[in-house]
Amino acid sequence: MFAWLEKHPFFFAVFLFIVIAYAGVVEILPSFADSARPLKDTRPYTVLELTGRQIYISNSCNACHSQQIRPFKSETDRYGEYSKSGEYAYHRPFLWGSKRTGPDLMRVGNYRTTDWHDHHMRDPESVVPGSVMPAYPHMYNKTADIETGYAEALTVKKAFNVPYDKEGMPKLGSWEEAKAAAMEEAKAIVEGMKSEDVKKAFENGEIKEIVALIAYLNSLK
């Protein structure tokens, strides 16, 4: 049969494709609906958190930090309770990472504060001596793109029925409402920060990237 296939490229390609695709059908499809169910206390991100998440992605923080705690004592002692599938139901994309050059961040919101992140992003060595992480000064200058954050929230609400505006869930509302809510949320973070520039910018109605990023990091619990 194989010798025959080698003389008939069309059938060769078709047969080959079936052989390759088979594994995906068997391995991926069955668990799909199952793993998409959110855990009881899991909620979608607010617009500001989502914006922060985009900044996290844009700077490839996931290249060095994982967000997946394995069920080992050494990991639960260090980072907190191990990860469950339902906790990730609103994570698009997933950010588990594949390498820990820095520690896991899945529950970093439980043990780090706004103030700590503020220092850490400006000068990692000031809070973690010997850290090999670079500083991210540009996050203090660039304005966060909360419009794209809102666009993403609206997209997942429309396309995947993510339960924004449902009871007990974050409110999305119109763009104006969402913007006001993001400002409100940002205010609490800005107050916890040292930087005068960030504060001044906020008074002018601008949210800096660092503020959104900290909102996101604080939400990781």
Next chain:
Amino acid sequence: MRPGNVISYDYTVAKYFLFTTIIFGVIGMLVGVIISFQLAYPDLNYIAGQYSAFSRLRPLHTNAVVYGFMLSGIFSTWYYVGQRVLKVSMAESKFLMTIGKLHFILYVIAVLLAVVTLLMGITSSKEYAELQWPIDILIVVVWVLWGVSIFGLIGIRREKTLYISLWYYIATFLGIAMLYLFNNMAIPTRLLTGMGDWWHAVSMYAGTNDALVQWWWGHNAVAFVFTVGILAQVYYFLPKESGQAVFSYKLSLFSFWSLMFVYLWAGGHHLIYSTVPDWVQTMGSVFSVVLILPSWGSGINMLLTMRGEWNQLRESPLIKFMIWATTFYMFSTLEGPILSIKSVNALAHFTDWIPGHVHDGTLGWVGFMTIAALYHMTPRIFKREIYSKKLMETQFWIQTIGLVMFFTSMWVAGITQGMMWRATDEFGSLAYTFMDTVNALIKYYWIRAIGGFLYLVGFIMFAYNMYKSFTTGRVLDAEPRNASPMAA
């Protein structure tokens, strides 16, 4: 074909891709060397503001090397090997010539766009699939063009039977096409809401599902670019260069079809102890071990092709590159399954052992085989002798030393890191902080960086040797039959 009626193959497109293989190789490896030094010496993060932070350069490094260097190499060899094993010249078809050139141009545009967007921080965050949707669409077009080129050339072939290398090229094409499409499914937010950034898109899958699809891709991009595409090369170039027939057709058959069947199951080994279902993790683990068979099948087939001719290893640096590549392939495909065993994975996952493993595969297997393929093609494409055999020999040893420094230091680093993370004192509390592990690794990061630097030095010697061959190498009056001619 009648004797005396020689086809003159058209290597225009092969030549274009040969140049980009070298150029993107130098760039990708240079970025790799920079980021490896950044880990040992973090101040290097600031050489170009936010654009030179490790986190921006790391995806640029992987993309430049995988899609810039390795894929270019695969395309270049395709436009060379394809014609020869099908006994048909591209010059015979205007259409295929146009497709080939278009394929090249759009490919280069896609790579350049990738560089710019990744530096700007426009990324989907999925490893080895970081590019955002407009570039993804362009890549699909590039891929389709390559498919047209493959099947177009097959359509007008004179040789009835598809040679082994062609199986692998077809598999690279089909495998990546399927995986890439599914993994990159995303909704551009601007299109749906009319707001926000044009580049931004949101993944079709969430959480655990997204991880499953991503590693189904991530692992198998390794399969169909790093493995299958390079096997296509070794199956053609090693027999050609050594003048020996492939050891066993049956073994080729067995290793090809079993590789195709088994490879995709193994993706789950990236997700051991994660939240994907246990049975997926176990399958990933078991099939990874099974994968040793087809991988070693090809490896043994290649090594036995040299039977009775091992003296060539001493005489020709080109054969050395190919045999070393095959050896590293076998080595790396043994290491992978070991890493997939649950208890080993528990220790090694998230540590530096993983980049170590990736690099003994990519630098040893892919890098060496691509270099060998380009060396073999040069005298035939440019009709010139390779400029310097001595330089080639030196390059081989420098790169080998660099490579060994790279993966051994990363093994030690990874195991150290894994052991320190889990170590406890007599009261059962953690013995080390995370920073203790970072401090312990710095010395290994230095060794790795120097190893990577040596590999780059060797690659630059390669680029120089190639350049000299194109321009000043002795002109050949006839095509060499097997062993590539090289000056002293």
